[in-house]
Amino acid sequence: MGRLNVAALAFRSMALRRCIFSTFRSASTLKSKAASSKATDLYTLNKKLSDILRTGKLNEAKSMFDKMQQRNTVTWNSMINGYVKRREITKARKLFDEMPERDIVSWNLMISGYASCLGYKFLEEAKNLFDQMPRRDFVSWNTMISGYAKNGRMDEAVRLFESMPERNVVSWNAMITGFLHNGDMLSATEYFERMPERDSTSVSAFVSGLVQNGQLDEAARVLTEYGSRGNRRKDLVQAYNTLIAGYGQEGRVDDARRLFDQIPFNCNHRDGRNGEFEKNVVSWNSMIMCYVKAGDIFSARELFDQMNERDIISWNTMINGYVQISDMEEALNLFNMMPKPDNMSWNSMISGFAQVGRLELACDYFERMPQKNLVSWNSIIAGYEKNKDYKGAIKLFIQMQAEGEKPDRHTLSAVLSVCAGLVDLHLGMQIHQLVSKTVIPDVPIKNSLITMYSRCGAIIESRIIFDEMKSPKVVVTWNAMIGGYASHGFAMEALELFELMKRNKVQPTYITFISVLSACTHAGLVDEGRAYFKDMVSEYGIEPRVEHYASLVDNLGRHGKLEEAMDLIKSMPFDPDKAVWGALLGACRVHNNVELAQVAAEALMRLEPESSAPYVLLYNMYADVGLWDAAVEVREMMERNNIRKQAAYSWIDSSHY
DNA sequence: GTAGGGTTAG
Numbered sequence: 309m310g311r312l313n314v315a316a317l318a319f320r321s322m323a324l325r326r327c328i329f330s331t332f333r334s335a336s337t338l339k340s341k342a343a344s345s346k347a348t349d350l351y352t353l354n355k356k357l358s359d360i361l362r363t364g365k366l367n368e369a370k371s372m373f374d375k376m377q378q379r380n381t382v383t384w385n386s387m388i389n390g391y392v393k394r395r396e397i398t399k400a401r402k403l404f405d406e407m408p409e410r411d412i413v414s415w416n417l418m419i420s421g422y423a424s425c426l427g428y429k430f431l432e433e434a435k436n437l438f439d440q441m442p443r444r445d446f447v448s449w450n451t452m453i454s455g456y457a458k459n460g461r462m463d464e465a466v467r468l469f470e471s472m473p474e475r476n477v478v479s480w481n482a483m484i485t486g487f488l489h490n491g492d493m494l495s496a497t498e499y500f501e502r503m504p505e506r507d508s509t510s511v512s513a514f515v516s517g518l519v520q521n522g523q524l525d526e527a528a529r530v531l532t533e534y535g536s537r538g539n540r541r542k543d544l545v546q547a548y549n550t551l552i553a554g555y556g557q558e559g560r561v562d563d564a565r566r567l568f569d570q571i572p573f574n575c576n577h578r579d580g581r582n583g584e585f586e587k588n589v590v591s592w593n594s595m596i597m598c599y600v601k602a603g604d605i606f607s608a609r610e611l612f613d614q615m616n617e618r619d620i621i622s623w624n625t626m627i628n629g630y631v632q633i634s635d636m637e638e639a640l641n642l643f644n645m646m647p648k649p650d651n652m653s654w655n656s657m658i659s660g661f662a663q664v665g666r667l668e669l670a671c672d673y674f675e676r677m678p679q680k681n682l683v684s685w686n687s688i689i690a691g692y693e694k695n696k697d698y699k700g701a702i703k704l705f706i707q708m709q710a711e712g713e714k715p716d717r718h719t720l721s722a723v724l725s726v727c728a729g730l731v732d733l734h735l736g737m738q739i740h741q742l743v744s745k746t747v748i749p750d751v752p753i754k755n756s757l758i759t760m761y762s763r764c765g766a767i768i769e770s771r772i773i774f775d776e777m778k779s780p781k782v783v784v785t786w787n788a789m790i791g792g793y794a795s796h797g798f799a800m801e802a803l804e805l806f807e808l809m810k811r812n813k814v815q816p817t818y819i820t821f822i823s824v825l826s827a828c829t830h831a832g833l834v835d836e837g838r839a840y841f842k843d844m845v846s847e848y849g850i851e852p853r854v855e856h857y858a859s860l861v862d863n864l865g866r867h868g869k870l871e872e873a874m875d876l877i878k879s880m881p882f883d884p885d886k887a888v889w890g891a892l893l894g895a896c897r898v899h900n901n902v903e904l905a906q907v908a909a910e911a912l913m914r915l916e917p918e919s920s921a922p923y924v925l926l927y928n929m930y931a932d933v934g935l936w937d938a939a940v941e942v943r944e945m946m947e948r949n950n951i952r953k954q955a956a957y958s959w960i961d962s963s964h965y
Numbered sequence: 966g967t968a969g970g971g972t973t974a975g
Contacts (some may be wrong), residue, residue, distance in 0.1 A: 368975040385967040416968040450969040481970035
């Protein structure tokens with residue numbers, strides 16, 4: 309019995325133990341299930357938080373963050389990341405200081421935040437945190453390196469890079485992009501060649517550097533070399549895109565297209581396969597841009613129509629293409645079709661309408677656009693300036709500042725042109741002061757200053773700015789100064805400067821020759837005028853425009869070479885305009901050539917049926933030589949055509965008289 | 966679910 313009892317007892321106790329154990333176990337399972345479900349909840353909530361942050365709704369994210377019952381380090385880090393991405397570093401730092409536990413990601417985020425705020429103070433704080441953090445990984449080092457690189461401190465970046473315990477491919481890439489960012493192609497090349505292994509980012513970055521340096525053929529070579537190695541070839545599409553865009557910049561559309569066609573598949577097209585080396589939307593956009601830049605709007609449109617999925621850049625590029633060829637109808641068919649026009653789309657329409665002289669439509673779009681930005685103001689102001697509504701431009705410029713928008717170099721450049729148009733030296737000088745106070749003057753701004761001063765007669769001021777500009781000067785600068793001299797009767801100075809320009813091996817443009825020919829006219833240099841006209845065509849390959857013909861006709865006419873002027877007009881490959889006939893008519897009046905005057909006047913009557921000027925001039929000429937019948941006939945014709953005498957001869961250069 | 970390097974426009 310004793311043994312049995314013992315056995316029974318043992319059995320019972322075992323059962324009991326098992327029972328207790330199993331109860332305990334199930335309780336613990338429950339507990340861990342609860343814990344894991346809470347963890348799942350937190351995971352889901354964190355995911356939701358970062359989704360909200362990705363859409364940029366920072367306030368919404370913050371209120372969710374505040375309401376959350378529990379948070380882990382990832383929660384805090386995500387919120388910090390939100391502020392870091394928005395450059396709200398103070399708010400990020402507050403959370404960082406408040407959070408109960410920091411992990412290495414928290415530290416790295418803060419370093420990244422400080423490093424991407426430009427300025428030495430922020431960089432120093434990034435370095436403080438970097439030095440203070442308990443443990444550093446690749447990300448910490450790489451973030452710090454790129455922080456120095458972004459701030460132009462490649463010396464510090466190199467020091468850090470050299471002192472790293474171990475480097476990965478990102479460290480090398482950060483160095484290469486840093487050098488490129490700071491214009492040090494030599495060091496970038498050295499590092500690219502030295503690095504032990506390259507990934508698609510290394511190649512893309514380096515290719516982009518080569519493209520920016522104009523070394524397109526070298527870029528193509530690098531791309532082929534690494535493209536053929538193969539294993540991660542699909543990531544190279546970015547490098548391809550960069551080179552396509554680079555070819556576009558240089559006008560090498562065929563090379564661009566060859567490269568574009570080399571990217572085999574196409575996620576934008578029905579035969580697209582995910583994950584293959586394939587064209588993406590940027591490839592398409594870049595190629596379309598090449599065509600637009602080359603003025604081949606048809607090919608651009610052909611590609612655009614083939615795209616399955618377009619983004620906002622595709623639409624805007626295409627719209628801009630039509631704006632550039634002043635086809636506002638087509639630009640408008642597209643603007644109305646596109647899903648959600650952004651500022652760029654609206655601004656393109658504004659510039660486009662202004663460019664074709666539809667200022668009222670430009671204004672209408674300017675008023676209607678949902679949110680104006682600086683470019684909108686610049687577009688509308690430049691539009692007013694181009695349409696010679698200078699008072700309107702100034703009004704807008706004042707309104708812009710009243711609405712709290714600060715003018716930039718583009719605004720100021722347009723307003724300087726306004727001052728030139730108004731011949732308002734006082735205002736021009738005020739704008740010049742504003743330029744000195746607010747922007748670092750670049751070449752276009754200085755060109756505008758030269759033009760403004762010379763138009764206002766302050767030619768010495770112009771020349772001072774011109775002389776202070778660094779050599780080699782661009783052709784626009786030479787044109788501005790030569791034009792300034794030419795239009796103010798400093799013909800010899802204009803021609804001297806043109807000779808200097810040639811000695812400086814700067815290729816003149818048609819604009820240069822308008823000034824040069826005009827200078828010859830005003831200096832009484834008829835042989836030189838002829839010779840420059842000839843040089844323009846034979847030596848520089850510039851097709852003469854109507855302005856050049858008008859200028860030479862004017863020059864020849866003034867010197868009594870009316871027959872030669874008439875022969876020149878006859879030789880023109882296109883129809884002469886009112887400036888050409890006006891110049892001839894003016895010369896005929898001075899030199900009393902009635903027959904040619906008749907030809908010129910009739911041509912002008914056809915071109916400008918409402919203008920009284922050719923009638924009046926012809927009448928006076930007939931009267932002067934006593935051809936009274938003809939004079940009376942002109943007068944009758946004028947009455948018959950209901951033409952009233954006007955005060956000014958708009959088509960004749962006033963310097964004739 | 967959070968951190969580091971590369972592409973297209975006025």
